[in-house]
Amino acid sequence: MKNNDRPLILIVDDTPTNIQILAEALRTEYRVKVATSGKTALELADKPESRPDLILLDVMMPEMDGYEVCRRLKENPATHDIPVIFVTAKSDVTDEEQGLRLGAMDYIVKPFHLAIVKARVENHVNLKIKTDLLESLALIDGLTGIPNRRRFDETLESAWKRAQRESTPLALIMTDIDYFKPYNDNYGHGAGDHCLKTVAKALHNSLARPNDMVARYGGEEFVAVLPDTDAEGARQLAERWCAAIAALKLPHRFSAVADHVTVSAGYAALDPVHGQSPKEFLEMADKMLYRAKEQGRNRVCG
Numbered sequence: 001m002k003n004n005d006r007p008l009i010l011i012v013d014d015t016p017t018n019i020q021i022l023a024e025a026l027r028t029e030y031r032v033k034v035a036t037s038g039k040t041a042l043e044l045a046d047k048p049e050s051r052p053d054l055i056l057l058d059v060m061m062p063e064m065d066g067y068e069v070c071r072r073l074k075e076n077p078a079t080h081d082i083p084v085i086f087v088t089a090k091s092d093v094t095d096e097e098q099g100l101r102l103g104a105m106d107y108i109v110k111p112f113h114l115a116i117v118k119a120r121v122e123n124h125v126n127l128k129i130k131t132d133l134l135e136s137l138a139l140i141d142g143l144t145g146i147p148n149r150r151r152f153d154e155t156l157e158s159a160w161k162r163a164q165r166e167s168t169p170l171a172l173i174m175t176d177i178d179y180f181k182p183y184n185d186n187y188g189h190g191a192g193d194h195c196l197k198t199v200a201k202a203l204h205n206s207l208a209r210p211n212d213m214v215a216r217y218g219g220e221e222f223v224a225v226l227p228d229t230d231a232e233g234a235r236q237l238a239e240r241w242c243a244a245i246a247a248l249k250l251p252h253r254f255s256a257v258a259d260h261v262t263v264s265a266g267y268a269a270l271d272p273v274h275g276q277s278p279k280e281f282l283e284m285a286d287k288m289l290y291r292a293k294e295q296g297r298n299r300v301c302g
């Protein structure tokens with residue numbers, strides 16, 4: 001859910017009067033979208049701009065019933081986490097059980113009391129907001145505020161698949177702060193943390209395109225995933241990184257290559273094909289980083 005926006009509720013029911021009653025009751029506190037068929041509901045949920053924070057879903061509908069809609073929502077990673085509340089006239093215990101087993105959060109039997117529906121919606125929306133927040137925190141590195149390794153792994157995986165699908169090149173840069181251990185040992189962990197934050201920010205700020213991403217890979221190591229980028233593009237960015245970190249002029253009296261903080265970088269670029277894996281790709285970039293270290297640090301290898 002975007003900041004400052006009121007949560008978006010999608011009401012799905014083949015009977016327009018049912019929609020009207022619910023929509024009127026919820027419109028005071030939420031943005032409301034409606035759909036009169038399962039098909040339309042799935043289309044709305046799949047698009048980021050119309051993805052609801054909660055779905056009120058009728059069970060009995062022609063063509064595609066609510067159970068099937070719920071099953072498909074849960075199957076799609078993009079819509080998997082949207083809470084679903086069934087609203088239905090079917091009051092059998094087995095119906096209710098089926099709905100909950102399909103992953104629905106709750107089950108409201110018609111005729112319903114609007115106050116109860118509102119209270120339940122509010123509970124589930126609040127839970128969703130908290131879950132979204134935790135989810136985003138779990139993907140951010142606590143110290144530097146840039147994406148963490150988990151987020152990087154996910155991004156690389158999807159960028160890899162996309163590059164395969166679209167036959168476009170993909171590049172990685174791994175970089176590492178030179179002589180960081182002596183920096184930490186001599187200046188202290190507070191200064192070490194400050195150095196990591198400053199470097200992370202500089203790396204992040206030197207990305208030019210919205211789909212480029214740099215993450216903290218661990219310790220003093222950072223990694224960028226660059227869709228639609230060839231070896232030359234990766235080399236240029238890696239060189240820019242080295243220059244940008246040197247330009248920070250963070251004093252480092254315990255470095256053997258300079259009097260300020262520097263980084264080494266290794267890059268790799270390829271056209272993802274079957275038979276290779278993102279893991280092997282990452283190892284290529286890591287090897288190049290190792291080579292940059294071996295050749296004297298404060299340089300780029302690829």
Ligand SMILES: [Mg+2]
Pocket residue numbers: 013014015058059060061
């Ligand atoms: Mg119906």
